Amino acid sequence: MHNYIAVVFDNEGSAYEGLHALWQMDDAADITVHGTSVVHRNDWGRFEVDTKETHPAVATAVGVGIGALLGALAGPAGAAVGAAGGAAIGAATGGAVGITTDLVRADTRDQAGYESSFVIDAGQSAVIADVSEDSIFLVDERMRNLGGIVYRRAASDLRDDEWFDPDYLYPYEYIPPRYVAW
Amino acid sequence: MDAKVKDALDNVRASAQELHAAISDAAAKRGGAMKVDLEIVQKKAKAVADSARSSMATQNDAAKKHLGEAVKRLEAVQKDAAEGLKATGRTFQSAVRKTLADARASAQETSQAVASKRSAKSKPKTNGK
Numbered sequence: 150m151h152n153y154i155a156v157v158f159d160n161e162g163s164a165y166e167g168l169h170a171l172w173q174m175d176d177a178a179d180i181t182v183h184g185t186s187v188v189h190r191n192d193w194g195r196f197e198v199d200t201k202e203t204h205p206a207v208a209t210a211v212g213v214g215i216g217a218l219l220g221a222l223a224g225p226a227g228a229a230v231g232a233a234g235g236a237a238i239g240a241a242t243g244g245a246v247g248i249t250t251d252l253v254r255a256d257t258r259d260q261a262g263y264e265s266s267f268v269i270d271a272g273q274s275a276v277i278a279d280v281s282e283d284s285i286f287l288v289d290e291r292m293r294n295l296g297g298i299v300y301r302r303a304a305s306d307l308r309d310d311e312w313f314d315p316d317y318l319y320p321y322e323y324i325p326p327r328y329v330a331w
Numbered sequence: 332m333d334a335k336v337k338d339a340l341d342n343v344r345a346s347a348q349e350l351h352a353a354i355s356d357a358a359a360k361r362g363g364a365m366k367v368d369l370e371i372v373q374k375k376a377k378a379v380a381d382s383a384r385s386s387m388a389t390q391n392d393a394a395k396k397h398l399g400e401a402v403k404r405l406e407a408v409q410k411d412a413a414e415g416l417k418a419t420g421r422t423f424q425s426a427v428r429k430t431l432a433d434a435r436a437s438a439q440e441t442s443q444a445v446a447s448k449r450s451a452k453s454k455p456k457t458n459g460k
Contacts, residue, residue: 151446181446183439201355281446283453320438321348 151304154288155222156276156297157269161189164274165328167297171278171288172322179287183279184318188219190269199325218277218317222302279304279318339386340394340448344441346379347401350408351434358427365427366416372430373412376437380405383441393447401440407433 156171158164164187175182189197196219269275276297282288285301292299353375357368380402387398408430415426 178449181442181449183442183446201359281443281450283450320351320435320442 150283150285151279151281152285152301153218153222153304153307154276154278154280155219155269155300156278156288156292157300158274158276158295158297160272161187161274161328163296164189164276165324167276167292167295168278168322168324170291170295171276171280174287174291180283181281183281184320185276185278185322186318187274187276188269189274190271192271194271196269199323199328201319201323222277222300222307277318339382340390340398340441340445343379343382343386343398343401344438344445346375346382347405347434347438347441350375350379350405351431351438354408354427354431354434358431369412369415369427369430372434373409373416376405376408376412376434379437380409390444391447391451393451394444397440397444397447401437401444404433404437404440408437 156164156167158167168185168187171180171182171185174180187199189199191197280288285299289299350372353368354372357365357372360368383398383402383405387395390398411426411430411433415423415430418426
C-alpha cells in the first residue's frame with residue numbers, strides 16, 4: 150500500500166524521534182519511505198515547516214508544497230484551505246503555513262476505513278511522510294510507542310487532489326542541526 | 332521481510348538521494364561556486380543512471396518500470412545541469428530548480444522501485460511449498 154501519513158506528536162523532539170524511527174524502519178526494509186518533512190504548530194496556531202533554508206526559492210517551494218499537502222491530507226475540505234495556506238507562505242518566509250486544519254473532515258469522499266482526517270493542535274508537531282507499507286500495524290505500533298498518533302490517506306486518493314504534489318518532501322532523512330541528538 | 336542486505340537497487344536509491352541532497356546544498360551557494368557543483372552533479376547523475384540501468388535486469392517488472400523512469404529523470408538532470416552551466420541570471424536559477432525537481436523525481440522513482448522489490452519479497456508463496 151502506498152500511503153501518505155501524518156503522525157502527530159505533542160512536541161518537536163518526539164516528532165524528530167518519530168521521523169528517525171520511520172527511516173530506521175526503512176533501513177530495516179520493514180517499510181519504504183519515499184519522503185518526509187516535519188511541521189510544527191506554534192502557540193498562536195501558525196504552522197511552521199522545517200526546511201533546509203538553502204536557496205530561498207527552494208526553501209519557499211518546500212513550504213508551499215507542505216501547505217498544500219497538509220490540506221490534501223486533511224481531506225477534500227482541507228485541500229482548498231491548504232492551497233490558500235500554500236500561497237500565503239509563498240509570500241512569506243517559506244517556513245510558516247497559515248492554515249487551520251482543525252476539525253476538517255474527509256467524510257465527503259468514499260475512503261477506506263483506516264483513513265481519517267487529522268488535527269494538529271497548538272504546540273504539537275507532525276511528521277508528514279510518503280510511505281509504502283505492506284501492513285499499517287508496524288508503523289502504527291512504532292509511532293504509538295513514541296507517543297504519536299498516525300493518520301493516513303491512500304496515495305491513489307491524494308493523486309486526484311488538485312493541489313497534491315509529493316515533490317516537496319525530502320527524499321532522505323533531513324533533521325535540522327538543532328534537533329540532531331542521535 | 333528480507334532485511335539488512337543492501338543490494339544494487341538499494342545502492343542506486345541511496346545514490347539518487349545523495350544526488351538530490353547535493354543539488355539542494357549547491358543551490359545555497361553563489362553563482363561561481365554553484366557552477367562548480369553543477370559540473371559534479373552532471374557526473375554524479377550519469378554514474379547513478381548507469382548504475383540504475385545495470386541493476387534493471389535482475390528486478391521484477393514493476394521495479395524495472397520505475398527504474399526506467401528514474402533513468403529518464405537522471406538524464407534530464409544531466410541536461411538541466413548542462414544548461415545551468417551555460418546560463419546566467421534567471422535562466423540559471425530556472426535551470427537549478429529544474430535540476431532539483433528532476434533529481435527529486437529520480438529519487439522518488441528509485442524509491443518506488445525499492446518498494447516494489449520489497450513488496451514482492453514479502454508476499455507469501457501461493458504454491459503451497
